[in-house]
Amino acid sequence: MNEPIKxxxxxxxxxxxxxxFPLYWRLLDHVPPLEVFAHRTFWSLFIFAGVLALQGRLGQLRDVFADRATRWRIIGAALAISGNWFFFIYAVQIGKVMEASIGYYIFPLMAVTLGFALFRERLTPLQWLAVAFAACAVVILTLGLGVTPWLSLALAAFFAIYGAFKRGVTAGPILSVTAEVAVVGPLSLIWLLGVHxxxxxxxxxxxxxxxxxxxxTSLILISGGLVTAVPLMMFSYAARRVSYSTIGVLQYVNPTIQFVVAVWAFGQVVTQAHMIALPMIWFGLILYTASSIHKDRKARRIAAVH
Incomplete structure (x- = not known):
């Protein structure tokens, strides 16, 4: 089996x-969400630090925090991913898995908008149209459900902000994620000691x-670190072997499965607002993905010529 297939x-x-993930975190719905989050962070730090120790790279954490600019990016990323993790756990506990899945659908389009606002990245007409479809979908959900889908927006926003902070961090994925949980890990331990x-x-x-x-329950809480670490390590393995556009397209597998889990496992109702808004988001994602693939191929052709 060749490397791209792997x-x-x-x-x-x-x-x-x-x-x-919703099926796993639902097993802990009797545990307060902040406590679940604290355990997830603490045991994730334990797992990631263990991996770095086995690789003989644990000492490289000092190098990550040595550079002032990188240090602040890591701290910002740590806070952003913590917000994303917490609100996802909270969404599962209060039966809002469908809203969580919508958040991960919205995320790429919010990331594009954030890239334009913060980094002056140029958007193609198709990408602007995709953002417009997503914005209209949020308005429809707000009007149809009678409430702003704040969980969807929070999850998408925290993840998009996380990606923005990660720009410019040259450390590898395992090293940088370990540094991020190292920032929040001590706070999580303090919270757990206070709780107990x-x-x-x-x-x-x-x-x-x-x-x-x-x-x-104790075993599930401990395993939360492993559950968090394994897919991240798989993703970092894939990122070095698969094109960015391919990874971007496959990212939609995650919220699609979450949506199915919300409906079939948790019995959440698909309202008329969902039936109108979701196709708009999906169509926007198709436009966004097509534009991204086209830009990626064009950049490769230009690079090949030069």
């Missing part, structure tokens, strides 16, 4: 796992400190 299988597997020994509660007011009360 990369393709790896990115498909990563998106399959991400798509099935000081009776802290999050905004839900639910009693926590569930780790250690039964082996099943």
């Amino acid at each position: 990369g393709l299988l790896a990115v498909l597997a990563a998106n399959l796992l991400w798509g099935l 020994f000081l009776g802290w509660t999050d905004f839900t007011g639910r009693p926590g400190g569930v780790f250690g009360q039964d082996w099943a």
Whole structure:
């Protein structure tokens, strides 16, 4: 099996796992969401640091934080991905998996808009049209559901901001992600100690400190680090072997599976607003993907000539 095929299988597997995430985090819906997030972050740090230690690269973390500009990018990325992780867990716990999947559909189009606003990246007419379709879809969801789909927008925004902070970070994916969870990991540990020994509660007011009360819940909380780490490592493996445009197209496997899980596993209702807005988002994604593939091929042709 050649390397591109291995990369393709790896990115498909990563998106399959991400798509099935709601089923996993639903097992912890009896645990306060901030506590679940804290465990996910802490055990992710444990896993990623272990991988770097096995590779003999743990000392490279100091180099990541040595450069001032990189250090602030890592801190910003850490806060952004933390927001994304937390709101996803919260969305699953309150039965809003469909809204979460819509957020990951919206994300590429929000990222394009953010690239234009922050980095003056030029958008093609098709990309502008794709953004317009997504904006109209959000308006339709807001009017149809009677409430702004803030979870969808929050997930998309945090992920887009995360990508913006990652620009300019030259460290490899495993090293940079380890640095990010290293920023939030100590805060997560402090929260867990407060929950267990000081009776802290999050905004839900639910009693926590569930780790250690039964082996099943404790094992699921610990495994959250592995569940987080494995698809990220698969994705980083694929990124070195598969073209960026291919990865971009396959990214939509994740929210599609999440949407199916929301409907078939959790029984969430597809409203008329969803039936109008989702095709608009999908059509926008088709336009965006087609434009991205065209730009990628054009850049490759120019590079080949020169």
